[in-house]
Amino acid sequence: MEQIMSLIKERDPEQREFHQAVQEVVETVKPVLDRNMEYRQQAVLKRITEPERVIMFRVPWMDDDGQVQVNRGFRVEMNSALGPYKGGLRFHPSVNLGIIKFLAFEQVFKNSLTTLAMGGGKGGSDFNPKGKSDGEVMRFCQSFMAELYRHIGPNTDVPAGDIGVGAREIGYLFGMYKKLKNEFTGVLTGKSLAWGGSLIRPEATGYGNVYFAAEMLATRGQTMEGKTCLVSGSGNVAQFTTEKILQLGGKVVTLSDSSGYIYDEAGITKEKLDYVKQLKNIQRGRIAEYAKQYPEAVYTPVDANQDANPIWAHKADCAMPCATQNEINKQDAAHLVAGGVFLVSEGANMPSTPEAIDILLDNGLLYAPGKAANAGGVAVSGLEMAQNSMRLSWPREEVDARLKHIMKSIHKTCLDAASEYGAGQNYLVGANIAGFTKVVNAMLDQGLV
Numbered sequence: 001m002e003q004i005m006s007l008i009k010e011r012d013p014e015q016r017e018f019h020q021a022v023q024e025v026v027e028t029v030k031p032v033l034d035r036n037m038e039y040r041q042q043a044v045l046k047r048i049t050e051p052e053r054v055i056m057f058r059v060p061w062m063d064d065d066g067q068v069q070v071n072r073g074f075r076v077e078m079n080s081a082l083g084p085y086k087g088g089l090r091f092h093p094s095v096n097l098g099i100i101k102f103l104a105f106e107q108v109f110k111n112s113l114t115t116l117a118m119g120g121g122k123g124g125s126d127f128n129p130k131g132k133s134d135g136e137v138m139r140f141c142q143s144f145m146a147e148l149y150r151h152i153g154p155n156t157d158v159p160a161g162d163i164g165v166g167a168r169e170i171g172y173l174f175g176m177y178k179k180l181k182n183e184f185t186g187v188l189t190g191k192s193l194a195w196g197g198s199l200i201r202p203e204a205t206g207y208g209n210v211y212f213a214a215e216m217l218a219t220r221g222q223t224m225e226g227k228t229c230l231v232s233g234s235g236n237v238a239q240f241t242t243e244k245i246l247q248l249g250g251k252v253v254t255l256s257d258s259s260g261y262i263y264d265e266a267g268i269t270k271e272k273l274d275y276v277k278q279l280k281n282i283q284r285g286r287i288a289e290y291a292k293q294y295p296e297a298v299y300t301p302v303d304a305n306q307d308a309n310p311i312w313a314h315k316a317d318c319a320m321p322c323a324t325q326n327e328i329n330k331q332d333a334a335h336l337v338a339g340g341v342f343l344v345s346e347g348a349n350m351p352s353t354p355e356a357i358d359i360l361l362d363n364g365l366l367y368a369p370g371k372a373a374n375a376g377g378v379a380v381s382g383l384e385m386a387q388n389s390m391r392l393s394w395p396r397e398e399v400d401a402r403l404k405h406i407m408k409s410i411h412k413t414c415l416d417a418a419s420e421y422g423a424g425q426n427y428l429v430g431a432n433i434a435g436f437t438k439v440v441n442a443m444l445d446q447g448l449v
């Protein structure tokens with residue numbers, strides 16, 4: 001295990017997030033390797049931590065002032081043992097190869113857990129959509145696709161959205177792909193309903209996250225009814241996590257963005273959530289506006305370099321981090337415990353640092369890692385692919401029922417794997433072992449390729 005970590009660190013010393021994601025998996029799957037000598041003989045860890053293919057490219061585009069801008073584009077095709085590469089695109093200034101590799105690596109195990117036939121990949125760019133006009137975003141997306149189109153396809157690699165990539169960007173990307181290839185296929189998911197999208201895909205990650213949390217609560221004879229929840233972020237995953245908590249009778253008291261957070265002690269109602277959707281998805285404004293619209297809420301600016309984020313220090317029952325990686329550090333985790341939180345379900349990818357996870361587990365919290373709890377998004381993307389292949393659209397109730405069934409099945413798979421390896425109700429161990437075993441067995445079946 002140490003050998004594999006030093007190899008990875010030596011090879012790509014600057015890829016901290018990737019090292020973190022690999023370390024977590026390597027530590028938890030050790031007992032699986034101990035039980036199966038073939039895995040070691042076949043060097044499965046070395047193979048699974050090296051992407052099958054990395055694509056990096058120049059993305060030149062012209063801004064509204066007629067100036068040429070150049071960004072960097074990425075697609076990491078991590079593993080195709082279970083199906084075509086599948087995973088989102090992230091447009092954010094922090095994007096670099098290490099971040100895309102960590103996301104692609106997580107995606108492999110997540111997709112394995114969904115029960116659907118999808119390999120893992122992830123992509124994106126250091127382009128910052130914030131403050132850009134629709135025209136600038138369109139020209140950027142067209143330039144991005146002018147290179148990416150030759151590497152993807154409905155049976156090869158099927159990208160979707162992630163941070164900074166929503167319905168608008170998927171539309172521009174799809175339009176350019178269609179023009180270049182002269183074919184109308186399900187090459188991207190998260191498409192609009194009128195041209196191949198699936199009902200429930202926009203809601204799926206957030207709804208799935210809450211379905212998973214409800215399954216965890218059920219193991220303690222409890223439900224969401226009456227639970228107070230801290231939710232971070234205010235984008236796609238945060239909005240629909242909040243919506244489902246409200247539908248199940250819970251209360252959400254916080255939302256955030258990269259500048260700060262709001263605390264609304266009375267709870268975010270459906271009407272207030274509709275305002276947030278308008279503010280974030282249409283006006284593309286800041287969450288600070290919420291406290292101007294609803295003066296009973298308090299807005300607190302947060303500096304990314306602060307030791308702890310005060311959002312996690314409020315008293316609550318549940319916490320759903322839905323913004324970005326490493327947003328809960330060890331101080332934040334200690335605050336969650338002190339504030340009475342007994343369940344953490346990760347809507348974001350890798351939002352808790354390893355030290356934070358240790359604190360949550362040591363204090364007996366119900367803790368669901370992102371690769372299990374937020375798998376509903378990619379699962380419904382898989383259902384969108386199925387509908388595209390059949391040229392059919394399933395009704396909302398059918399997709400929602402399938403999503404619920406998949407989240408239930410992931411929950412059970414995690415518990416079964418954890419129990420098989422004597423790890424009790426440790427969902428992190430269960431998710432990693434179950435996800436890993438399925439992928440590795442498929443790799444071995446397919447030979448040394």
Ligand SMILES: NC(=O)C1=CN([C@@H]2O[C@H](COP(=O)(O)OP(=O)(O)OC[C@H]3O[C@@H](n4cnc5c(N)ncnc54)[C@H](O)[C@@H]3O)[C@@H](O)[C@H]2O)C=CC1
Pocket residue numbers: 161162163164165166205233234235236237238256257258259322323324325347348349374375377378
């Ligand atoms: N969209 C999807 O289907 C899925 C998304 N995820 C993960 O969920 C998280 C959120 O993604 P989306 O909601 O899709 O993106 P989004 O672009 O709709 O929203 C991102 C939200 O996070 C906030 N944010 C970004 N960086 C931040 C920072 N440094 N500090 C505080 N807040 C920050 C943004 O202000 C925004 O509210 C990400 O970790 C993503 O990888 C995971 C599974 C599927």
Ligand SMILES: O=C(O)CCC(=O)C(=O)O
Pocket residue numbers: 086087088089107110158159160161162189349374375377378379381
């Ligand atoms: O829907 C998809 O293909 C990808 C969603 C995603 O990027 C994720 O699960 O992190």
